Amino acid sequence: MRELTYVEATLEALDSAMARDPSIFVVGEGIGERGGNFNTTVGLYDKYGPERLCDTPISERGFVGMCAGAAMTGTRPVVDFMFLDFILDAFGELVNQIAKMQYMSSGRLKMPILLRGAIGIGHSAATHHSGSYYPIFAHLPGFRVVVPAIPSDAKGLFTTALQSDDPVLFLEHKSLLFNRGEVPEGEYAIPFGQARIAREGSDCTLVAIGSMVDKSVAVCDKLAEDGVSAEVIDPRTIAPLDMETILESVSKTGRLLIVDETFQPCGVGAEIAAQVIDQGFDDLDAPIRRLNGAHVPTPYSPPLELAIVPEPDDIEQSVRDLLAE
Amino acid sequence: MPQSEQLLSLYRQMLIIRYTEEQLARSHQMGLIHGACHTYVGEEAIATGVCAHLRPDDAVFSTHRGHGHALAKGVSPREVVAELFGRATGCSQGRGGSMHLFKPEVGMMGTSGIVGPCILQATGAGYSFKLLKSDQVGVAFFGDGAVNNGAFHEGLNLASIWKLPTLFVCENNLYATEVPFSYSSGNPHVGNRGPAYGMESLTVDGNDVLAVYEAAEEAVQRARGGEGPTLIECRTYRTRAHSEGMRDAGYRTQEEVEAWKERDPITRYNEWLLENEEAGPETLAGIEAEVKEMVADAEEFARNSPWPEPDTVSEHVFNQR
Ligand SMILES: Cc1ncc(C[n+]2csc(CCOP(=O)(O)OP(=O)(O)O)c2C)c(N)n1
Ligand SMILES: [Mg+2]
Secondary structure (H helix, E strand, O other): OOEEEHHHHHHHHHHHHHHHOOOEEEEEOOOOOOOOOOOOOOOHHHHHHHHHEEEOOOOHHHHHHHHHHHHOOOOEEEEEEEEHHHHHHHHHHHHHHHOOHHHHOOOOOOOOOEEEEEEOOOOOOOOOOOOOOHHHHHHOOOOEEEOOOOHHHHHHHHHHHHHOOOOEEEEEEOOOOOOEEEOOOOOOOOOOOOOEEEEOOOOEEEEEOOOHHHHHHHHHHHHHOOOOOEEEEEOOEEEOOOHHHHHHHHHHHOOEEEEEOOOOOOOHHHHHHHHHHHHHHHHOOOOOEEEEOOOOOOOOOHHHHHHHOOOHHHHHHHHHHHHHO | OOOHHHHHHHHHHHHHHHHHHHHHHHHHHOOOOOOOOOOOOOOHHHHHHHHOOOOOOOEEEOOOOOHHHHHHOOOOHHHHHHHHOOOOOOOOOOOOOOOOOOEHHHOEOOOOOOOOHHHHHHHHHHHHHHHOOOOOOEEEEEEHHHHOOHHHHHHHHHHHHOOOOEEEEEEEOOEEOOEEHHHHOOOOOOOOOHHHHOOEEEEEEOOOHHHHHHHHHHHHHHHHOOOOOEEEEEEOOOOOOOOOOOOOOOOOOHHHHHHHHHOOHHHHHHHHHHHOOOOOHHHHHHHHHHHHHHHHHHHHHHHOOOOOOHHHOOOOOOOOO
């Protein structure tokens, strides 16, 4: 099969959806002629023109609030934040308006808005350009939160996001954007709430998120040489979260490690662990373990930055510790 | 008109910024700088002319393009270069990098990776100083791009209704990344917006250090005297790419860049000093040599500085008392 980068995969999904559906438009800084800071809209301006590829001023609250109004009145905005960090300037619009609008209107209004941005730690981007924040959004009723790990998932999930009538946060880890992988041609949709088993195994279960998926698979492949059989699950969406697949895996392995770059307190791992204890307690042969990025704002200097992200060695050690329990 | 000594110190300050930025650009090419690096080349007259009136206890809040503000406010080239190199000796001890330069000891309250907040924070400094009955001032430096952010509207209005001792210094370099201000703003002028908020405002040639100096002098006096804020639009241009290593074509013409290079603030000021016999060529050459030496020393200092210890990474999340 032909290969595409992660960004090219979402671009393909966006392009074919825009060709079919004239109500889709994109807003953001530098997404017009320039094609997006991360190449998310390359070539689309020439095809669809300035009204559907709308370059905005640096007015995050303004254009997010505006897109809420647009989504309520018949169009499908795609808001491209470049770095997701900038979404925070629009937090009130997101939480009080976008997430609650369908409920407040008792379902008579729709909120088909896609909010995308690059997340994650790396390349000394420092603390205003390294945020992920998905646990915050997953905490709130009303959002779909998508964190694809590989190009083919990015395309299929982006297609679903563009068809969704709910607000979707589509979060792309910067270290994945230019990874290549096999991507099917044509349009296809991957439903939200369906995890992918990235690697099969029977001794322990790793739930890995975003940039941690490939890292975890590589570590587990290496551990296989020592006879360890580890399963790696990529939830693909944090909200909804496919607990069924996770519980099924834990019932087979009895051991669970959650690997996530974002903060541990009140995080995704805490939620998964609580649900496994609720619904799969008898399947557990060991305490549930979590491996997270350090609970600090992201530092700039390379040795400091390296110290806060789970690295392959940390993952390997955590798996070995879990198996020794 | 500033005194002779002050005239030379403006020249020296602009050179410190220029040579440091050029050094940073070279270091970036060599891979010694890790994140983004937005230089201030071409805009040196603004930070220089404004900060000449500030004391260490006045508070400056800056942007992503903030090396020049930090240097003009009294952060040494050593501390700036070391910070961008990610070293423990940098002004933010390696935690910050280019967009997070802090030295509150000299009133450098931070550069920022987010466009807009500096406007509100300088307003807040004005509020503090008013409440404390001190004659300190708060200063926000920001780009034309920030003018379209809600923070601009809210900050200016707040400063105006409470007559806060704040300077709003807009560095209008005509573009926000690649987006022309003429596209992104319904009103292409900033300096005439003061009346909309009930405050004094003006537009100056931001490549003329004396024009900036004089405008800032009046604004700082107004602020210290309890007569409220001022909005100053400085018309200028960045002659390097938005950020080092980024493409710099497709959105502006080479002719435009060259035309603005003709208006280089340092060359112009050098010529002005000579023509008005405020300094001879030897004096100016002496300053240039001294500053070159200073910046070379800063680079060497940074290169030989230690990295921060990884096990200190969690320090300072909270006040550790
Ligand atoms: C809230 C926010 N949105 C977007 C960005 C991305 N960004 C960084 S610099 C920049 C352009 C800023 O232009 P301007 O304010 O004119 O400053 P200049 O770079 O021209 O000095 C943008 C959009 C950001 N840093 N913060
Ligand atoms: Mg600008």
